[in-house]
Amino acid sequence: MNIPPQVMNAASELRAMYGEHVEYLGEFQGSHAYYYHYPDDITAGVCPVYLYDGTTVDEVTGDIAMNILDLLVEDVNELGVE
Secondary structure (H helix, E strand, O other): OOOOHHHHHHOHHHHHHHOOOEEEEEEEOOEEEEEEOOOOOOOOOOOOEEEEOOOOEEEEOHHHHHHHHHHHOOOHHHHOOO
């Protein structure tokens, strides 16, 4: 799936540091949800989630991001979230 440029721009800082790891999650409350999947050799907290409604991108972090990941990913442990 092609990631919209608005989402790629919102994740540009992480992409510059760790590479191209933005992935599509699915639909969440009327928006397309994407997340930045840290590389396996990086120890980080919860992956940021980007909600794109076709116009704007909202970056979600922390507990809210974890809740979205729980809803949209079959096995969140596979993401390496600690």
